[in-house]
Amino acid sequence: MSEVMVQSIGLAKSFGSNEVLRNINMEVRRGEVTCLIGPSGSGKSTFLRCINHLEKHDRGELLVDGVMVGYDLRNGKLYERTSSEIAEARSNIGMVFQRFNLFPHLTALSNVTIGPVKVRGMSSSDAKERATELLRRVGLEEKAEAYPSQLSGGQQQRVAIARALAMDPKLMLFDEPTSALDPELVGEVLDVMKDLAKSGMTMIVVTHEMGFAREVADSVYFMDQGIIYESGDPQEVLVNPQSDRLKSFLSKVL
Amino acid sequence: MSALEEHAENIEVVPVRHPGRIVAGVAMLVLFLMFLHTLISRIPDPQTGAMIWRFRWNIIGQYLFSSLIFHGLLLTIELTVAAMAAGIVLGVVIAVMRISHSRLLSAPAAGYTWFFRGTPVYVQILFWFAAGTLYPTLTLGVPFVHLTVFTFHLNHLTAVEAGIVALSLNEGAYMAEIARAGLISVDEGQMEAASSIGMKRVQTLRHVVLPQAMRVIIPPTGNEVISMLKTTSLVSTIGVYELAGVANNISAQNFENVALLETISIWYLAVTTVLSIGQFYLERHFAKGSSRATPETPWQRLRSDVRGIRSKWRLLPTGMTR
Numbered sequence: 239m240s241e242v243m244v245q246s247i248g249l250a251k252s253f254g255s256n257e258v259l260r261n262i263n264m265e266v267r268r269g270e271v272t273c274l275i276g277p278s279g280s281g282k283s284t285f286l287r288c289i290n291h292l293e294k295h296d297r298g299e300l301l302v303d304g305v306m307v308g309y310d311l312r313n314g315k316l317y318e319r320t321s322s323e324i325a326e327a328r329s330n331i332g333m334v335f336q337r338f339n340l341f342p343h344l345t346a347l348s349n350v351t352i353g354p355v356k357v358r359g360m361s362s363s364d365a366k367e368r369a370t371e372l373l374r375r376v377g378l379e380e381k382a383e384a385y386p387s388q389l390s391g392g393q394q395q396r397v398a399i400a401r402a403l404a405m406d407p408k409l410m411l412f413d414e415p416t417s418a419l420d421p422e423l424v425g426e427v428l429d430v431m432k433d434l435a436k437s438g439m440t441m442i443v444v445t446h447e448m449g450f451a452r453e454v455a456d457s458v459y460f461m462d463q464g465i466i467y468e469s470g471d472p473q474e475v476l477v478n479p480q481s482d483r484l485k486s487f488l489s490k491v492l
Numbered sequence: 493m494s495a496l497e498e499h500a501e502n503i504e505v506v507p508v509r510h511p512g513r514i515v516a517g518v519a520m521l522v523l524f525l526m527f528l529h530t531l532i533s534r535i536p537d538p539q540t541g542a543m544i545w546r547f548r549w550n551i552i553g554q555y556l557f558s559s560l561i562f563h564g565l566l567l568t569i570e571l572t573v574a575a576m577a578a579g580i581v582l583g584v585v586i587a588v589m590r591i592s593h594s595r596l597l598s599a600p601a602a603g604y605t606w607f608f609r610g611t612p613v614y615v616q617i618l619f620w621f622a623a624g625t626l627y628p629t630l631t632l633g634v635p636f637v638h639l640t641v642f643t644f645h646l647n648h649l650t651a652v653e654a655g656i657v658a659l660s661l662n663e664g665a666y667m668a669e670i671a672r673a674g675l676i677s678v679d680e681g682q683m684e685a686a687s688s689i690g691m692k693r694v695q696t697l698r699h700v701v702l703p704q705a706m707r708v709i710i711p712p713t714g715n716e717v718i719s720m721l722k723t724t725s726l727v728s729t730i731g732v733y734e735l736a737g738v739a740n741n742i743s744a745q746n747f748e749n750v751a752l753l754e755t756i757s758i759w760y761l762a763v764t765t766v767l768s769i770g771q772f773y774l775e776r777h778f779a780k781g782s783s784r785a786t787p788e789t790p791w792q793r794l795r796s797d798v799r800g801i802r803s804k805w806r807l808l809p810t811g812m813t814r
């Protein structure tokens with residue numbers, strides 16, 4: 239168990255000639271909430287996807303809980319991990335998407351149980367019990383039998399959070415979890431996330447909700463064009479921006 | 493007080509009339525009755541001049557349930573089931589290979605589809621019937637070193653088996669394209685979400701992608717089954733006499749072509765009807781969770797029609813009183 243949950247050193251990633259991440263340095267300590275902000279297209283999603291290896295980084299070092307993502311260093315050589323090792327690593331990292339990505343053919347309850355049952359081999363009755371408890375935790379116990387199409391955006395996103403939590407992740411990644419929601423539904427999702435933060439979950443949250451960042455985050459990183467321009471305490475970074483880029487970004491989102 | 497409230501005591505809602513629909517309906521009815529008349533009318537026999545049923549209704553009964561026809565029907569169903577079952581499995585495998593990131597898998601899959609869709613199924617049937625002379629045995633093993641895993645005797649293939657092999661391989665190519673359409677219709681985000689909870693590729697395919705792809709796959713697959721039902725008649729070219737082949741043989745002896753064509757058409761229609769009903773319920777099953785309402789079963793539809801007619805007779809929309 240490492241005190242540092244995520245460590246990124248000089249991380250870089252290109253799509254063809256498009257350098258999306260240039261030199262990302264970040265340290266997220268266990269139990270901390272880190273908010274990642276920045277304009278659209280700056281590489282925030284790509285960075286999150288690198289953390290659970292949905293994208294392969296090109297250069298730099300990325301460690302989750304002290305273990306290198308995607309590679310294994312043995313005898314001075316980097317061995318690429320097999321797909322089942324990567325799947326195993328992913329199962330310990332929860333991810334919440336902007337567009338929810340619930341499984342539409344399954345009920346809310348089955349969306350939450352499918353991971354523990356199929357990936358962890360949990361018995362379906364144990365998984366159901368635990369899923370019911372998680373749905374209660376996100377305030378949707380009575381919607382267990384509803385299909386995603388019968389739920390509001392805010393409810394779907396809360397089910398998605400429960401689905402991620404069902405795997406007992408040590409780290410949760412949120413990629414603009416409230417950006418696709420009607421304004422009046424944003425609060426219910428942020429409330430669930432605040433509870434989660436309070437319970438000690440390590441979280442990296444890409445968001446445009448500056449209020450949430452100021453209230454909940456332990457640190458804030460501002461990214462633009464694949465580079466971290468400013469980082470630190472949210473009060474410092476958000477209240478007293480140094481770079482012109484951050485100043486102009488904040489003037490647009492606030 | 494609004495105009496509506498003023499008359500609230502004795503207001504009547506007059507439904508809009510559709511005179512065009514009534515005229516069209518009557519015209520359809522007349523055409524239908526004329527057609528019905530041709531079906532049940534008699535014409536003079538070309539040879540004897542005696543009046544006979546135009547459609548030989550008096551004699552089709554003896555063919556409809558004759559054991560020859562019945563055996564033909566059974567063989568048709570067997571060929572259809574075997575070829576479709578193998579074709580669907582093959583098609584899904586080829587579709588999965590086709591969307592693989594590995595060119596070593598996707599290229600052969602594309603080549604397979606190209607070849608088997610590009611040559612007539614008629615030719616393929618004749619080919620597999622003759623294959624035994626080209627490749628008496630098929631052996632799986634390591635080339636050039638005489639190491640064998642198993643051997644398959646093509647020269648022992650019966651005509652029925654050759655027909656099934658040919659129809660299956662051909663169907664596999666068409667089903668591959670149908671399955672591929674289904675697989676690529678599933679949103680990319682679904683794969684990501686499945687990966688993010690640690691599901692492996694095969695698990696994702698099995699539990700997340702395929703169940704969603706089924707909604708796209710089933711309707712054209714239903715088409716394929718119904719089409720296969722009739723394509724099986726091509727195997728009569730290699731001496732396998734299924735429904736159409738049997739009928740052809742009988743009419744070659746007694747010249748009752750019309751009666752036999754009617755007989756097999758009735759059977760083909762009957763099987764197609766059963767298949768369509770099966771497809772309806774299968775589609776309903778895989779529509780679970782879809783935002784569109786699942787279609788009503790005929791029984792449910794009948795009930796809601798009856799409710800609709802009843803409320804029409806009451807004239808007033810519910811909630812308004814006279």
Ligand SMILES: Nc1ncnc2c1ncn2[C@@H]1O[C@H](COP(=O)(O)OP(=O)(O)O)[C@@H](O)[C@H]1O
Pocket residue numbers: 253256258276277278279280281282283284285
């Ligand atoms: N799979 C991909 N292939 C090619 N380009 C990509 C891909 N994913 C993201 N990009 C590009 O990377 C850049 C950063 O995207 P993204 O990480 O989604 O930014 P953000 O989340 O900050 O809006 C964009 O220019 C985008 O077009």
Ligand SMILES: [Mg+2]
Pocket residue numbers: 282283284413414
């Ligand atoms: Mg993004």
